[in-house]
Amino acid sequence: MIRPEESRSRMLDLGAALLRQLPAETAHRATLVLARAAGRLLPEPAPDDPRLAVEAFGLNFPNPVGLAAGFDKDAQVPDAMAKFGFGFVECGTVTPRPQAGNPRPRLFRLRQDAAVINRMGFNNSGSTIAAANLRARRGHGIVGINIGANKDSSDRIGDYAWCFSELAPVADYVTVNVSSPNTPGLRGLQNRDELTRLLGIMTNARAKLYDDTPSARTMRKPILLKIAPDLDLHALDEIADVVRASGIEGLIVSNTTIARPPLRSRHGDEAGGLSGRPLFEPSTRMLAEMHMRLKGAVTLVGVGGIASGQDAYAKIRAGASLVQLYTALAFHGPGLVTCIKRELLACLQRDGFANVCEAIGTGEDQVKA
Numbered sequence: 477m478i479r480p481e482e483s484r485s486r487m488l489d490l491g492a493a494l495l496r497q498l499p500a501e502t503a504h505r506a507t508l509v510l511a512r513a514a515g516r517l518l519p520e521p522a523p524d525d526p527r528l529a530v531e532a533f534g535l536n537f538p539n540p541v542g543l544a545a546g547f548d549k550d551a552q553v554p555d556a557m558a559k560f561g562f563g564f565v566e567c568g569t570v571t572p573r574p575q576a577g578n579p580r581p582r583l584f585r586l587r588q589d590a591a592v593i594n595r596m597g598f599n600n601s602g603s604t605i606a607a608a609n610l611r612a613r614r615g616h617g618i619v620g621i622n623i624g625a626n627k628d629s630s631d632r633i634g635d636y637a638w639c640f641s642e643l644a645p646v647a648d649y650v651t652v653n654v655s656s657p658n659t660p661g662l663r664g665l666q667n668r669d670e671l672t673r674l675l676g677i678m679t680n681a682r683a684k685l686y687d688d689t690p691s692a693r694t695m696r697k698p699i700l701l702k703i704a705p706d707l708d709l710h711a712l713d714e715i716a717d718v719v720r721a722s723g724i725e726g727l728i729v730s731n732t733t734i735a736r737p738p739l740r741s742r743h744g745d746e747a748g749g750l751s752g753r754p755l756f757e758p759s760t761r762m763l764a765e766m767h768m769r770l771k772g773a774v775t776l777v778g779v780g781g782i783a784s785g786q787d788a789y790a791k792i793r794a795g796a797s798l799v800q801l802y803t804a805l806a807f808h809g810p811g812l813v814t815c816i817k818r819e820l821l822a823c824l825q826r827d828g829f830a831n832v833c834e835a836i837g838t839g840e841d842q843v844k845a
């Protein structure tokens with residue numbers, strides 16, 4: 477017999493299959509509209525199996541599978557996405573001022589490679605709109621906000637400080653994104669000196685926010701840093717040093733890659749960041765490298781090419797406490813989330829782990845460079 481949850485999942489996947497017939501960005505816009513409607517109609521998801529629960533940077537995640545940044549840039553549908561079973565949702569990237577992003581086309585499906593190339597360029601409605609959307613939320617799921625700088629900004633670090641002050645009070649955590657390949661020069665903020673200055677300003681902004689209004693809303697919000705997968709081992713050493721000294725709570729590994737492994741799809745030569753299956757191996761290797769360097773010092777979030785419970789499990793064994801995905805959702809629809817959680821539980825059981833937490837970092841050696 478088909479359970480109501482499964483039949484709902486199948487309907488959603490059918491809807492997703494229809495959307496895939498549309499051009500990529502049109503499909504994405506339609507998805508946001510449908511998600512908003514679904515958010516009102518869908519019941520709360522069934523409670524997660526307690527073996528999937530993770531406690532990280534002071535928050536209790538019902539399961540470790542999150543929605544990665546870029547899907548919901550303006551924080552329009554975090555509650556709806558939580559209803560599809562995500563353990564947390566990251567909105568953004570948000571910049572202080574609204575910006576249109578790069579000219580279209582700027583989003584390409586690489587079907588044969590189970591991948592996407594995007595050069596969206598931080599299209600978003602600005603921090604004031606995102607903050608208003610987050611303030612109007614009704615749901616109680618964990619929502620992070622991912623922040624960045626405007627393309628034409630003369631003070632990029634100031635942009636991060638602005639976004640932090642405006643958005644930290646209305647989010648559960650804040651991700652500092654210095655790894656988009658689509659804002660020229662942004663990745664330069666990953667250099668030792670720039671990163672030290674940036675994270676110093678973030679932690680000061682946090683201290684100031686809390687000192688000025690020490691309420692639950694401005695509570696010391698966790699800060700995460702999101703890095704690119706296109707870094708050499710020396711750069712990883714430097715980033716690990718800076719992160720350890722900075723007092724931030726987490727590291728997200730990784731954003732999209734500018735590398736181009738052999739691809740079969742006709743859009744493989746498009747400029748922008750590549751995500752999906754071809755990113756799985758390099759981003760997982762990098763995660764293991766960062767786990768070696770940072771063991772226990774900060775929480776690691778594994779992102780890049782996750783399309784199954786086995787993939788999520790591999791990231792967890794490489795050192796991730798939490799994982800995120802985006803591209804596979806575009807190919808498989810929201811039913812994928814339930815499927816990943818079921819497969820993840822099966823992996824844990826097969827290998828004799830009592831819960832997700834027991835498995836974290838236990839396979840680091842298998843994936844190191």
Ligand SMILES: Cc1cc2nc3c(=O)[nH]c(=O)nc-3n(C[C@H](O)[C@H](O)[C@H](O)COP(=O)(O)O)c2cc1C
Nearest residue numbers: 544545546568569594731751752780781801802803
């Ligand atoms: C269309 C698209 C837009 C994205 N926009 C952002 C963004 O605004 N900020 C960000 O930090 N990452 C962004 N990402 C990167 C994802 O959050 C994620 O790090 C990357 O896609 C790897 O995960 P995946 O292989 O599961 O998609 C974007 C990815 C895609 C495909």
